[in-house]
Amino acid sequence: MRKLDPIKHDEKRREILEAAGRCFQRKGFKGSSISEICAEAGISPGHLYHYFGGKDAIIVAIAQSHLDALAERFHKTLAREEPIVDAIVAEINWLTPGDGVTKATLLFEVLAESTRSEAIARDLQSHSRSMRELVAKLLQKGQARGEIDPALDPETTAAVLISLMDGARALALRDREIDSHQAAAVYDLLIRRSVGWPRPAPMPSPLGDP
Amino acid sequence: MRKLDPIKHDEKRREILEAAGRCFQRKGFKGSSISEICAEAGISPGHLYHYFGGKDAIIVAIAQSHLDALAERFHKTLAREEPIVDAIVAEINWLTPGDGVTKATLLFEVLAESTRSEAIARDLQSHSRSMRELVAKLLQKGQARGEIDPALDPETTAAVLISLMDGARALALRDREIDSHQAAAVYDLLIRRSVGWPRPAPMPSPLGDP
Amino acid sequence: MRKLDPIKHDEKRREILEAAGRCFQRKGFKGSSISEICAEAGISPGHLYHYFGGKDAIIVAIAQSHLDALAERFHKTLAREEPIVDAIVAEINWLTPGDGVTKATLLFEVLAESTRSEAIARDLQSHSRSMRELVAKLLQKGQARGEIDPALDPETTAAVLISLMDGARALALRDREIDSHQAAAVYDLLIRRSVGWPRPAPMPSPLGDP
Amino acid sequence: MRKLDPIKHDEKRREILEAAGRCFQRKGFKGSSISEICAEAGISPGHLYHYFGGKDAIIVAIAQSHLDALAERFHKTLAREEPIVDAIVAEINWLTPGDGVTKATLLFEVLAESTRSEAIARDLQSHSRSMRELVAKLLQKGQARGEIDPALDPETTAAVLISLMDGARALALRDREIDSHQAAAVYDLLIRRSVGWPRPAPMPSPLGDP
DNA sequence: TATGAATGAGGCTTCATTCAT
DNA sequence: TATGAATGAAGCCTCATTCAT
Numbered sequence: 032m033r034k035l036d037p038i039k040h041d042e043k044r045r046e047i048l049e050a051a052g053r054c055f056q057r058k059g060f061k062g063s064s065i066s067e068i069c070a071e072a073g074i075s076p077g078h079l080y081h082y083f084g085g086k087d088a089i090i091v092a093i094a095q096s097h098l099d100a101l102a103e104r105f106h107k108t109l110a111r112e113e114p115i116v117d118a119i120v121a122e123i124n125w126l127t128p129g130d131g132v133t134k135a136t137l138l139f140e141v142l143a144e145s146t147r148s149e150a151i152a153r154d155l156q157s158h159s160r161s162m163r164e165l166v167a168k169l170l171q172k173g174q175a176r177g178e179i180d181p182a183l184d185p186e187t188t189a190a191v192l193i194s195l196m197d198g199a200r201a202l203a204l205r206d207r208e209i210d211s212h213q214a215a216a217v218y219d220l221l222i223r224r225s226v227g228w229p230r231p232a233p234m235p236s237p238l239g240d241p
Numbered sequence: 242m243r244k245l246d247p248i249k250h251d252e253k254r255r256e257i258l259e260a261a262g263r264c265f266q267r268k269g270f271k272g273s274s275i276s277e278i279c280a281e282a283g284i285s286p287g288h289l290y291h292y293f294g295g296k297d298a299i300i301v302a303i304a305q306s307h308l309d310a311l312a313e314r315f316h317k318t319l320a321r322e323e324p325i326v327d328a329i330v331a332e333i334n335w336l337t338p339g340d341g342v343t344k345a346t347l348l349f350e351v352l353a354e355s356t357r358s359e360a361i362a363r364d365l366q367s368h369s370r371s372m373r374e375l376v377a378k379l380l381q382k383g384q385a386r387g388e389i390d391p392a393l394d395p396e397t398t399a400a401v402l403i404s405l406m407d408g409a410r411a412l413a414l415r416d417r418e419i420d421s422h423q424a425a426a427v428y429d430l431l432i433r434r435s436v437g438w439p440r441p442a443p444m445p446s447p448l449g450d451p
Numbered sequence: 452m453r454k455l456d457p458i459k460h461d462e463k464r465r466e467i468l469e470a471a472g473r474c475f476q477r478k479g480f481k482g483s484s485i486s487e488i489c490a491e492a493g494i495s496p497g498h499l500y501h502y503f504g505g506k507d508a509i510i511v512a513i514a515q516s517h518l519d520a521l522a523e524r525f526h527k528t529l530a531r532e533e534p535i536v537d538a539i540v541a542e543i544n545w546l547t548p549g550d551g552v553t554k555a556t557l558l559f560e561v562l563a564e565s566t567r568s569e570a571i572a573r574d575l576q577s578h579s580r581s582m583r584e585l586v587a588k589l590l591q592k593g594q595a596r597g598e599i600d601p602a603l604d605p606e607t608t609a610a611v612l613i614s615l616m617d618g619a620r621a622l623a624l625r626d627r628e629i630d631s632h633q634a635a636a637v638y639d640l641l642i643r644r645s646v647g648w649p650r651p652a653p654m655p656s657p658l659g660d661p
Numbered sequence: 662m663r664k665l666d667p668i669k670h671d672e673k674r675r676e677i678l679e680a681a682g683r684c685f686q687r688k689g690f691k692g693s694s695i696s697e698i699c700a701e702a703g704i705s706p707g708h709l710y711h712y713f714g715g716k717d718a719i720i721v722a723i724a725q726s727h728l729d730a731l732a733e734r735f736h737k738t739l740a741r742e743e744p745i746v747d748a749i750v751a752e753i754n755w756l757t758p759g760d761g762v763t764k765a766t767l768l769f770e771v772l773a774e775s776t777r778s779e780a781i782a783r784d785l786q787s788h789s790r791s792m793r794e795l796v797a798k799l800l801q802k803g804q805a806r807g808e809i810d811p812a813l814d815p816e817t818t819a820a821v822l823i824s825l826m827d828g829a830r831a832l833a834l835r836d837r838e839i840d841s842h843q844a845a846a847v848y849d850l851l852i853r854r855s856v857g858w859p860r861p862a863p864m865p866s867p868l869g870d871p
Numbered sequence: 872t873a874t875g876a877a878t879g880a881g882g883c884t885t886c887a888t889t890c891a892t
Numbered sequence: 893t894a895t896g897a898a899t900g901a902a903g904c905c906t907c908a909t910t911c912a913t
Contacts, residue, residue, distance in 0.1 A: 043893095059353060061271030065887055075895045077889075086887065132356060139353040142414050143269060146346045152414075159415035183430075187423045190416045191408075191431065197415075198401075198408030204352050204362075205369035205407075206400045213397045220393075221401065225431040253876090275904060285878045287906075296904070463897090479773060481691030485883060495899045497885075506883065556776045562834050563689060563769040566762060572834075579835035603850075607843045610836045611828075611851065617835075618821075618828030624772050624782075625789035625827075626820045633817045640813075641821065641855040673872095695908055705874045707910075716908065 044082045047072045048096055051089050056136050060090050060144055087148070094141045094151045098158040101138070105162060114178055115169035116226060119192050120219045123199045127211035131203025138200060163189045170226075180228040188226060195222070254292045257282045258306060261299050266346050270300050270354055297358070304351045304361045308368040311348070315372060324388055325379035326436060329402050330429045333409045337421035341413025348410060373399045380436075390438040398436060405432070464502045467492045468516060471509050476556050480510050480564055507568070514561045514571045518578040521558070525582060534598055535589035536646060539612050540639045543619045547631035551623025558620060583609045590646075600648040608646060615642070674712045677702045678726055681719050686766050690720050690774055717778075724771045724781045728788040731768070735792060744808055745799035746856060749822050750849045753829045757841035761833025768830055793819045800856075810858040818856060825852070 050072035054063035065086055069076050083089045104125075108118045126134060145152040166189035173179030195218065202214060260282035264273035275296055279286045293299045314335075318328045336344060355362040376399035383389030405428065412424060470492035474483035485506055489496050503509045524545075528538045546554060565572040586609035593599035615638065622634060680702035684693035695716055699706050713719045734755075738748045756764060775782040796819035803809035825848065832844060 040893095057357075059271060059357065061269065062357070064885075066885090076887085077896065078894050080888075081893070136353060136356045139349045142411060143346060143349040143353055145414055146342060147268065147272070155415060156417060160418070163416060163419075183427065184423060187419060187427050190412055190419045191424055191427045194408035194412040194415070195405070196408075197411035198404035198406075201352060201407035201411075202400055202404040204355055205365060205404070206373060207366060208370070209373075209397060209400045213394060214401055217393065217397050217401045221431065221435040224435040250876090274902080276902090286904085287879065288877050290905070291876065460897090478777065479691065481689060482777070484881080486881090496883085497900065498898050500884070501897065552776060556773060559769045559773040562831060563766060563773055565834055566766045567687075567689065567692070575835060576837060580838070583836060583839075603847065604843060607839060607847050610832055610839045611844055611847045614828035614832040614835070615825070616828075617831035618824035618826075621772060621827035621831075622820055622824040624775055625785060625824070626793060627786060628790070629793075629817060629820045633814060634821055637813065637817050637821045641851065644855040645851040670872095694906075696906090706908085707875065708873050710909075711872070 040082075047074065047079060047082055048089070048092055051093055052097070052137070055090075055093055055140060056133065060093075060140055090144065091148065091150045091154070093137075094144065094148075095154050097137050097141060098154060102158055102162055106165075109165065109169070115166060115173055116179075116222055118169075119166075119195065120215075120222060122196055123218045124215045126196065126199045126203065127215045129211070131200065131211065132207075135200035135203050138197070139204075142197075159190075159193065162193055165189075166192060174228075178228060179226055183226060192222070192226070250292075257284070257289060257292055258299070258302055262303055262307070262347070265300075265303055265350060266343065270303075270350055300354065301358065301360045301364070303347075304354065304358075305364050307347050307351060308364060312368055312372055316375075319375065319379065325376060325383055326389075326432055328379075329376075329405065330425075330432060332406055333428045334425045336406065336409045336413065337425045339421070341410065341421065342417075345410035345413050348407070349414075352407075369400075369403065372403055375399075376402060384438075388438060389436055393436060402432065402436075460502075467494070467499060467502055468509070468512055472513055472517070472557070475510075475513055475560060476553065480513075480560055510564065511568065511570045511574070513557075514564065514568075515574050517557050517561060518574060522578055522582055526585075529585065529589070535586060535593055536599075536642055538589075539586075539615065540635075540642060542616055543638045544635045546616065546619045546623065547635045549631070551620065551631065552627075555620035555623050558617070559624075562617075579610075579613065582613055585609075586612060594648075598648060599646055603646060612642065612646075670712075677704070677709060677712055678719070678722055681723055682727070682767070685720075685723055685770060686763065690723075690770055720774065721778065721780045721784070723767075724774065725784050727767050727771060728784060732788055732792055736795075739795065739799065745796060745803055746809075746852055748799075749796075749825065750845075750852060752826055753848045754845045756826065756829045756833065757845045759841070761830065761841065762837075765830035765833050768827070769834075772827075789820075789823065792823055795819075796822060804858075808858060809856055813856060822852065822856070 047068070051063070051068045054068050054071050057063070058067070065079065066076055068089070069079055072079070083092065105118075105122060108121050109115075111118070113121075141151060141155065145155045163186065167185040170179050170183070170185040170188055174181045174183075174185070199214075199218060202209065203211075206214075257278070261273070261278045264278050264281055267273070268277070275289065276286055278299070279289055282289070293302070315328075315332060318331050319325075321328070323331075351361060351365060355365045373396065377395035380389050380393070380395040380398055384391045384393075384395070409424070409428060412419065413421070416424075467488070471483070471488045474488050474491050477483070478487070485499065486496055488509070489499055492499070503512070525538075525542060528541050529535070531538070533541075561571060561575060565575045583606065587605035590599050590603070590605040590608055594601045594603075594605070619634070619638060622629065623631070626634075677698070681693070681698045684698050684701050687693070688697070695709065696706055698719070699709055702709070713722065735748075735752060738751050739745075741748070743751075771781060771785060775785045793816065797815035800809050800813070800815040800818055804811045804813075804815070829844075829848060832839065833841070836844075
């Protein structure tokens with residue numbers, strides 16, 4: 032009846048969300064049942080409905096919180112004030128080790144679900160927009176400093192750079208036999224060579240050019 | 242006495258698979274029910290089990306056939322005998338128009354499911370491996386011709402290039418407000434600058450450098 | 452907070468079991484559907500699964516409880532401390548009236564099912580063993596008292612005597628036109644003459660012998 | 662359209678019936694599906710309906726043919742013209758070896774089903790009646806010859822003796838650890854002592870009586 | 872005679888959700 | 893706040909049966 036402790040309430044909500052996240056990672060959104068989530072969270076099914084309006088609400092909340100978590104990670108990396116290119120490379124480096132599968136699953140779940148759920152689509156897009164704007168701003172700063180090719184449209188380039196991270200996640204699932212450090216090195220090179228400025232000098236052709 | 246046309250049998254199987262594909266695209270693997278699929282295919286629920294052992298078998302078959310379709314598209318593009326870089330860029334260009342959402346959904350569904358289904362994981366990886374090997378071979382050819390940076394490891398580079406296509410698909414869902422042609426141009430530039438050889442000369446800074 | 456009455460839980464379980472027992476008696480194990488059982492028990496189909504893991508679990512539980520019931524009846528009869536032979540005869544007498552059909556059905560269902568279900572086979576055999584051992588002990592006592600032929604192996608004889616009760620149940624189904632009291636009298640005579648000791652004197656032939 | 666060969670027709674029917682019998686033995690009446698039976702018989706489901714009106718018809722036919730087989734066995738034993746008591750003992754001896762389980766299953770299936778199917782109930786009772794009458798006649802003959810206790814009602818005694826065989830089948834399922842030969846010996850003794858005439862002299866007490 | 876495609880009802884079970892306590 | 897009993901719709905699948913060939 033009375034809100035005894037709104038802080039505890041939020042904490043419980045978070046606990047449930049974490050339990051749900053583990054379930055969803057293992058079995059997917061539709062594959063996880065409310066009772067599985069309750070078991071994982073150690074609460075009763077009835078109780079769960081004090082914290083969430085229904086399964087869809089949980090899914091939306093998980094999608095949000097997962098996107099939040101990714102954004103937060105990214106913000107922390109950016110906070111180190113390195114050149115933006117280094118930050119992106121660092122993110123991709125973080126993705127590549129063996130637990131890439133685990134890290135990637137939920138995002139693809141969210142991407143797929145964004146196709147069906149208007150709410151998730153909105154979340155996804157607003158998150159992406161804010162990350163994109165952040166990156167764009169840094170790119171502009173880099174352009175001002177002469178570190179980034181000024182010919183690039185910051186917004187579009189930002190979107191593409193971010194999409195590279197999704198690609199790296201896909202790679203973790205697709206090519207489990209590819210050495211992750213080598214892959215990271217290729218990404219690094221790919222990014223530096225393409226957006227960097229002044230463009231790195233062409234390496235002398237191994238065949239020798241006159 | 243009369244063994245009835247195994248051709249018709251295969252055709253029906255394909256029909257059902259197509260119906261299932263449409264459902265899965267709309268509602269996802271777990272979100273599509275057998276009866277929805279049957280309705281879409283215009284058959285009775287019982288009948289479906291003459292053609293597939295169960296829902297999982299359908300999902301696996303769809304995953305396979307979707308990956309096959311993607312591979313086939315890619316092969317066709319490669320068959321044009323352009324430089325590999327152009328082929329990849331062309332693929333990404335194909336992805337970018339407005340129906341990108343539709344084109345992307347099933348792949349993410351498959352990526353997510355590969356986390357849970359051993360069979361799908363195997364399919365995904367073998368498909369990826371064969372695409373990767375193909376691209377790697379072309380990269381080597383390009384290196385021999387002096388079109389591709391010889392410093393790059395072909396296999397790893399191939400994996401990364403392919404992952405760019407997945408990234409482009411993610412971009413279609415994430416950033417629906419980004420102009421797809423501009424994005425394609427950025428991808429193009431990104432790829433050419435990084436793997437191309439002889440490295441394109443640094444463009445003169447638009448700001449003018451002394 | 453409040454763990455709800457485990458007693459009520461058990462009671463409900465028993466209620467469902469009783470409903471299932473009635474269904475199984477009417478239609479057999481495989482012939483009774485979960486929804487029939489639910490209707491008989493007055494609960495919803497979903498609810499049944501809070502109490503039983505599945506239909507097989509119900510069948511096993513019914514088999515157990517039916518065997519328990521038979522054993523209990525037998526124990527009560529034995530508790531009257533009559534000679535063992537009288538007890539067996541009394542049991543057979545109880546079986547013979549017109550409702551013999553009803554009484555016999557479930558047992559044959561269990562016997563047939565014991566062929567297919569390892570769990571039921573185990574139950575059946577452990578129940579039989581314990582009844583057999585009980586009877587064997589009483590036979591030994593009878594042998595000590597000179598009431599039972601000491602040449603008989605108690606264990607084997609016990610098994611055979613118990614099997615007579617199954618036979619009597621079969622008779623109820625096979626020969627509905629046979630007078631049950633007469634049959635009981637023949638069983639009585641059969642048992643007394645064969646295991647009794649001192650052997651009853653040969654009756655004088657009614658035809659008279661010189 | 663035309664009955665090409667009524668003999669072949671009957672033969673096929675028998676083949677199907679045998680296949681069905683094997684299925685029913687393994688899985689029971691309700692537990693065996695038409696398609697299992699078809700697979701076992703090596704025919705198509707549609708074809709089966711040229712020989713039988715439906716599953717129930719097959720069950721009834723199997724029940725009949727199983728009862729027929731049992732009766733035939735019994736007739737053959739009786740044809741040896743031994744005393745009736747020896748014949749019954751021989752039957753029980755045949756039942757007791759280790760494959761008793763296999764031999765018993767179908768009969769219990771039939772007994773249980775006779776509770777639900779009027780047709781099977783009729784079959785069962787008419788078979789039992791005819792066996793009973795046969796045995797009764799032999800008992801009367803034995804009484805005339807002074808081999809059987811003349812005090813026994815032939816019809817009722819016959820029913821009871823036949824029920825002993827059912828009991829022996831139950832014993833095979835209930836008490837798999839009981840030595841079957843010993844059990845057979847006890848049955849033998851049980852029958853001889855009870856219906857035999859002149860009654861075997863009381864054996865001297867092993868303890869010695871004054 | 873023989874096949875196997877086709878049906879649709881119904882079986883078992885799971886699930887999201889609600890409600891009394 | 894917390895429980896778990898309770899519901900009934902729906903999901904996957906199997907089945908007996910029919911029909912065109």
